[in-house]
Amino acid sequence: MKLAYADDVHGTTEIYEGIIEAAAANEADVLVFGGDMLLHTRRRSSISENAEMQKRNLDDIIALFSEANSAYGMETIFIFGNGDMRINEGYAHAAAARAKGVHYLKNNYLVMKDIAFAGYPYVKSILYSVRDWEKTDTPDSPSPEPKDEFMAGWYSVKPEEGTIYDDVTSLLSRAPPNKKLVLIAHSPPYGTNLDLSKIDDGEAPLHIGSKGVRMAIEEYHPFAAFHGHIHESNQLSGSYFDLIGSTIAFNPGWASPHRVNLIFFDTEKGMHSLFGCIDEYGVTHST
Numbered sequence: 471m472k473l474a475y476a477d478d479v480h481g482t483t484e485i486y487e488g489i490i491e492a493a494a495a496n497e498a499d500v501l502v503f504g505g506d507m508l509l510h511t512r513r514r515s516s517i518s519e520n521a522e523m524q525k526r527n528l529d530d531i532i533a534l535f536s537e538a539n540s541a542y543g544m545e546t547i548f549i550f551g552n553g554d555m556r557i558n559e560g561y562a563h564a565a566a567a568r569a570k571g572v573h574y575l576k577n578n579y580l581v582m583k584d585i586a587f588a589g590y591p592y593v594k595s596i597l598y599s600v601r602d603w604e605k606t607d608t609p610d611s612p613s614p615e616p617k618d619e620f621m622a623g624w625y626s627v628k629p630e631e632g633t634i635y636d637d638v639t640s641l642l643s644r645a646p647p648n649k650k651l652v653l654i655a656h657s658p659p660y661g662t663n664l665d666l667s668k669i670d671d672g673e674a675p676l677h678i679g680s681k682g683v684r685m686a687i688e689e690y691h692p693f694a695a696f697h698g699h700i701h702e703s704n705q706l707s708g709s710y711f712d713l714i715g716s717t718i719a720f721n722p723g724w725a726s727p728h729r730v731n732l733i734f735f736d737t738e739k740g741m742h743s744l745f746g747c748i749d750e751y752g753v754t755h756s757t
């Protein structure tokens with residue numbers, strides 16, 4: 471099976487169109503998106519206005535995925551990320567279920583031929599403003615602090631609701647038998663090429679990924695793992711992939727602001743390649 475993968479498109483329909491076009495030209499079977507699917511929320515708008523705005527954006531994107539299924543037979547799998555409002559989850563689930571060949575995953579599996587895809591959206595405490603999908607990382611980590619600002623109402627996961635480590639190990643332990651396991655988790659694993667961030671210019675890059683995600687991968691060694699969240703890590707580390715034991719893990723991110731990297735992964739051959747990046751003009755920049 472040939473997968474086309476991108477993350478953190480942040481709602482630009484022209485970029486989705488470019489990705490679909492490139493995926494079709496390269497005969498991908500499945501489009502996979504690792505979260506932060508939708509347009510950025512606006513601080514000047516209310517929570518309900520933002521939720522409506524993201525619903526409309528999601529409708530447009532799901533229509534594109536549905537067309538890709540009709541035109542090319544491509545299936546689409548997506549998860550939410552911390553930029554996608556959690557209160558729209560039910561809406562996303564229903565909209566995907568109504569569309570042909572579109573699958574929303576969260577804490578569950580989708581089996582396609584010999585592959586079992588698992589999806590997981592939560593991130594550990596983050597510096598960005600939306601705190602909607604934050605969870606305590608591991609049983610030893612401090613719990614995220616609620617923020618007493620505009621986004622306070624979005625702090626919707628209570629510390630007592632467990633940790634990322636608990637969730638991902640539980641998810642991976644329930645893998646369907648005799649399938650190649652592919653994890654799609656918005657947060658990249660800690661201490662890899664995939665989780666480097668620069669907080670300030672002039673500072674050395676720091677690893678800010680999830681220890682819980684990494685520990686779960688080390689315990690259950692899925693065949694492959696796809697991540698996002700930290701757009702710049704590939705530029706800082708010089709690589710869009712890394713190995714954790716036998717697991718190949720990816721976070722292609724962005725090539726530069728809002729130019730989304732697209733990769734291909736052949737699950738039979740275990741081969742992967744960076745296609746290039748796609749920007750808001752739908753232009754593809756092959757490497």
Ligand SMILES: [Zn+2]
Nearest residue numbers: 478506553699
């Ligand atoms: Zn993002």
